[in-house]
Amino acid sequence: MGALNRDVKVLVIGAGAMGSGIAHVAALAGHAVYLYDMNAEAVARGKAGIEKDLRFLVGKGKLAEAECVATLARVRPVTALADAGDAGLAIEAIVERLDVKQKLFLELEALLGEDAILASNTSSLSITAMAAPLARPERLVGLHFFNPAPRMKLVEIVSGLATDKALAESLHATAKAWGKVPVHARSTPGFIVNRVARPYYAEAQRVLAEGAAAPATLDAILRDGCGFPMGPFELMDLIGHDVNYAVTNSVFDAYFGDKRFTPSLIQQELVQAGRLGRKSGRGFYDYREGASRPQADDEATRSAAGTVTVVGDLGVAAGLIGRFEAAGIKVQREAGKGAGHIEVGEARLALSDGRTATRRADEEALANLVLFDLAADYASTPRLAVALADQCGSGAAQLAIGTLQKAGLAVSRIDDVAGMVALRTVAMLANEAADGVLQGIGSARDIDTAMRYGTNYPKGPLAWADELGIRRVATVLANLREHYGEERYRVSPLIQRKAITGATFHE
Numbered sequence: 001m002g003a004l005n006r007d008v009k010v011l012v013i014g015a016g017a018m019g020s021g022i023a024h025v026a027a028l029a030g031h032a033v034y035l036y037d038m039n040a041e042a043v044a045r046g047k048a049g050i051e052k053d054l055r056f057l058v059g060k061g062k063l064a065e066a067e068c069v070a071t072l073a074r075v076r077p078v079t080a081l082a083d084a085g086d087a088g089l090a091i092e093a094i095v096e097r098l099d100v101k102q103k104l105f106l107e108l109e110a111l112l113g114e115d116a117i118l119a120s121n122t123s124s125l126s127i128t129a130m131a132a133p134l135a136r137p138e139r140l141v142g143l144h145f146f147n148p149a150p151r152m153k154l155v156e157i158v159s160g161l162a163t164d165k166a167l168a169e170s171l172h173a174t175a176k177a178w179g180k181v182p183v184h185a186r187s188t189p190g191f192i193v194n195r196v197a198r199p200y201y202a203e204a205q206r207v208l209a210e211g212a213a214a215p216a217t218l219d220a221i222l223r224d225g226c227g228f229p230m231g232p233f234e235l236m237d238l239i240g241h242d243v244n245y246a247v248t249n250s251v252f253d254a255y256f257g258d259k260r261f262t263p264s265l266i267q268q269e270l271v272q273a274g275r276l277g278r279k280s281g282r283g284f285y286d287y288r289e290g291a292s293r294p295q296a297d298d299e300a301t302r303s304a305a306g307t308v309t310v311v312g313d314l315g316v317a318a319g320l321i322g323r324f325e326a327a328g329i330k331v332q333r334e335a336g337k338g339a340g341h342i343e344v345g346e347a348r349l350a351l352s353d354g355r356t357a358t359r360r361a362d363e364e365a366l367a368n369l370v371l372f373d374l375a376a377d378y379a380s381t382p383r384l385a386v387a388l389a390d391q392c393g394s395g396a397a398q399l400a401i402g403t404l405q406k407a408g409l410a411v412s413r414i415d416d417v418a419g420m421v422a423l424r425t426v427a428m429l430a431n432e433a434a435d436g437v438l439q440g441i442g443s444a445r446d447i448d449t450a451m452r453y454g455t456n457y458p459k460g461p462l463a464w465a466d467e468l469g470i471r472r473v474a475t476v477l478a479n480l481r482e483h484y485g486e487e488r489y490r491v492s493p494l495i496q497r498k499a500i501t502g503a504t505f506h507e
Contacts, residue, residue: 001166001167001169001170001173002170002173003170003173003174003176003177004031004088004089004117004170004174004177006029006030006031008031008088008089009031009032009033009034009084009086009087009088009089010023010026010031010032010033010034010087010088010089010090010091011033011034011036011081011084011087011089011090011091011108011112012026012033012034012035012036012090012091012093013036013037013081013090013091013092013093013094013104013108014036014037014092014093014094014121015035015036015037015039015042015043015045015046015047016037016042016046016093017049017147017148018093018121018145018147018149019035019037019046019091019093019094019121020035020045020046020047020049020050021145021147021148021149021150022091022093022121022145022149023035023046023050023075024050024053024054024071024075024149024150025145025149025150025178025179025180026091026178027050027071027072027074027075028054028067028071028150028178028179029177029178029179030074031074032074032076033074033075033076034076034078034083034084034087035047035075035076035077035078036077036078036079036080036081036084040077040079043077043078043079044077047072047075047077050071050072050075051072053150054068054071054072055068081107081108081111082111084111085111085112086113087112087116088112088113088115088116088117089116089117089119089174090108090112090116090117090118090119091119091120091121091143092104092105092119092120092121093121096122096123096124096125098125098126098129098130101120101122101125101130102129102130102132102133105118105120105130105131105133105134105140106133106134109134109135109136109139114136116139117139117141117167117170117171118134118139118140118141119140119141119142119143119171120140120141120142120143120144121142121143121144121145122142122144123144123191123194123247124189124190124191124194124247124250124251124254126160126187126189127140127141127142127158127159127160127163127187128160128161128162128187129160130160131160131161131162131163137160137162137163138162138163138164138167139164139167140160140162140163141157141158141159141160141163141167141168141171142156142157142158142159142160142185142187142191143155143156143157143158143171143175144156144157144158144185144191145180146193146454152453152454153179153180153181153453154180154181154182154183154193154449154450154453154454155175155180155181155182155183156182156183156185156191156192156193156450156454157171157172157175157182157183157184157185158185158186158187158191159184159185159186159187160187161187163187168184172184181449181453183442183446183447183449183450184442184443184446185441185442185446185450186439186440186441186442188439188441189250189251189254189255190247190250190251190254191441192436192441192442192446192447192450192451192454193450193451193454193455194247194251195251195432195436195441196429196432196433196436196447196450196451196461197429197451197455198248198251198260198261198432199260199425199428199429199431199432200228200232200235200425200429200455201232201235201236201244201248201264201267202248202261202262202264202428203421203424203425203428204218204222204231204232204233204421204425205232205264205266205267206264207414207417207421207424208233208266209264209265209266210415210417211415212414212415212417212421213297213412213414213415213421214294214297215231215233215234215284215285215294216233216285216293216294216295216296216297217296217297217412217414218231218232218233218414218421219231219232219233219234219296220296220383220412221296221373221383221385221412221414221421221422222421222422222425224296224381224382224383224410225373225374225375225376225381225382225383225384225385225422226374226375226376226381226422226425226426226458227376227377227458227459228456228457228458229456232425233283233284233285234284234285236267236277236283236284237277237278237283237284237285237287238277238278239277240276240277240278240279241267241270241271241275241276241277241283242271242276244267245263245264245267245268245270245271248261248263248264248267249263258487259486259487259488260432260487260488260490262488270283270284296383296410296412297412297413298410298411298412299401299405299411299412299413301402301405302398302399302401302402302405303398303399303402304327304329304399304402304403304405304406305329305344305345305399305402305403306329306330307329307330307331307332308324308329308330308331308332308342308343308344308403309331309332309333309334309342309343310331310332310333310334310340310341310342310343311333311334311335311336311340311341311342311343312334312335312336312337312338312339312340312341313336313339313340314340314341314342314351315339315340315351315468315469315472316351316374316378316467316468316469317340317351317372317375317378318378319377319378319379319380320342320378320379320407322379323378323379323407323408323409324403324407326407326408327406327407327408328406329403329406329407339351339353344370344396344399344400344403345396345399345400346367346368346393346395346396346399347368347369347370347392347396347397347399347400348366348368348369348370349370349371349372349400349404350369350370350371350372351371351372351373351374351423352371352372352373352374352387352419352420352423352476353472353475353476353479354418354419354423354424354427354475354476354477354478354479354480354483355418355479355483356387356389356416356417356418356483357369357370357371357387357388357389357390357392357416358389358390358391358416359483360389361389361390361391361392362389362391366389366391367389367391367392367393367396368389368391368392368393368396368397369388369389369391369392370386370387370388370389370392370396370397370400370401371386371387371388371389371420372384372385372386372404372420373385373386373387373420373421373422373423374420374422374423374426374468375422376458376459381409382408382409382410383409383410383411383412384404384409384410384411384412385411385412385413385414385420385421385422386400386401386404386411386412386413386414387413387414387415387416387417387420388413388416389416390416401413418479418480418483418484419476419479419480419483423476424476424480426461426464426465426468427465427473427476427477427480428477428489429451429457429461429464430461430462430464430465430473430495431473431477431491431492431495432461432492433447433448433451433460433461433462433465434462434465434492434494434495434505435492435494437462437494437505438492438493438494444462444505444506445506447460447461447462448460448461448462448463448505448506462505462506463505463506465495465505466504466505466506470495470498470499470502470503470504470505471499471502473495473499474491474495474496474499477489477490477491477495478491
């Protein structure tokens with residue numbers, strides 16, 4: 001089956017921000033849309049919101065006035081579901097309660113034609129369970145838009161156990177025709193995005209709990225250094241800690257207490273205190289009137305070395321070489337085995353491998369070890385995090401930091417935590433994504449696409465793992481597990497297999 005014809009009428013149940021946003025998308029794509037809500041005032045507000053958004057597009061020159069008027073005319077408010085009995089696609093965007101959604105779909109199944117497609121915009125509930133009471137459970141598909149629906153590109157097409165594959169394919173094609181980026185997902189807790197994204201919040205909170213750095217510094221490392229659109233703490237403040245914490249608990253419970261999804265005590269305390277983020281005025285940051293936003297802690301300017309020696313292959317960090325040379329620092333090269341490193345005076349600079357700097361310095365018989373964190377592109381990143389081994393001398397550390405600064409980097413020093421910040425976060429995102437592939441939740445391509453378009457990550461986590469090298473990712477995860485002794489950091493069997501063979505996720 002291809003995309004639904006434009007003459008197929010769409011019924012959207014729920015006229016809140018998400019429902020009206022979906023109605024906006026469908027109407028703009030050319031469908032007549034019934035917009036229903038039990039509250040007639042909500043329907044009026046929903047249509048008014050659609051008009052406001054369309055007028056904004058007209059004002060920006062992105063939509064013609066005539067198309068704006070035509071789109072609005074296609075949105076038809078209804079106060080009774082019976083008035084939309086000829087709809088060929090019904091999309092619910094109501095309260096996240098399974099019993100309420102089941103009751104609604106039973107009503108819709110009786111009202112609409114046998115060929116009508118039933119779709120749920122749920123972000124977390126089981127499509128399989130939702131469809132179970134229906135006479136035709138194969139007609140129900142998850143159609144998960146992201147907020148705000150008119151602007152966010154991703155749509156997860158979620159199949160339950162009974163979902164007709166042809167219907168899922170049809171909605172995939174329909175979402176694409178509506179200008180969206182659709183991906184297929186199997187109905188499991190969190191689907192793709194809400195499951196794979198958990199480590200982005202969890203690892204940052206774990207590092208914060210160990211006192212490695214303040215939220216503003218950790219945010220800057222992931223935002224400036226790795227290209228994430230927002231750091232995890234400012235993002236949680238924006239989402240709302242009550243919402244983010246509830247989703248984490250939901251996924252944790254749904255996976256029978258899997259330690260990988262363990263909620264954070266720090267976030268629990270924020271919720272208990274009513275510090276829910278932007279909407280309450282306080283979260284990790286203070287948003288009250290007159291409050292100042294803390295800045296990242298950067299190292300004071302230090303003296304730089306005139307010469308550095310690059311030993312072996314720096315791999316993904318090779319972009320640092322050009323930065324040293326552009327800064328007038330002479331770069332000497334030596335052959336070497338294993339992971340490459342940089343000699344700066346008496347200090348050794350190396351990319352973290354998941355061990356603490358202190359442990360690695362001891363095991364490799366190094367005194368002056370300075371580890372640096374992952375960056376999206378070492379040739380252009382404005383910021384780099386470093387961690388010092390406890391054995392590292394002050395003079396050696398300062399020269400290494402000063403040399404990085406001369407190469408144009410703001411240097412954020414964090415305490416010596418395993419895997420640092422960005423590296424452990426990306427490794428855990430890749431680990432979760434790999435399990436998603438292994439368990440048939442989505443393909444590697446769809447999972448990477450979902451994370452790029454659903455969360456605006458700079459790279460798909462599996463593509464990032466390919467770039468880093470699967471063996472390196474496996475090593476980082478194994479070292480984290482050994483350091484903490486926790487099941488949380490178990491290595492995905494699929495990453496283990498690919499590390500052995502040298503295969504990648506995207507051939």
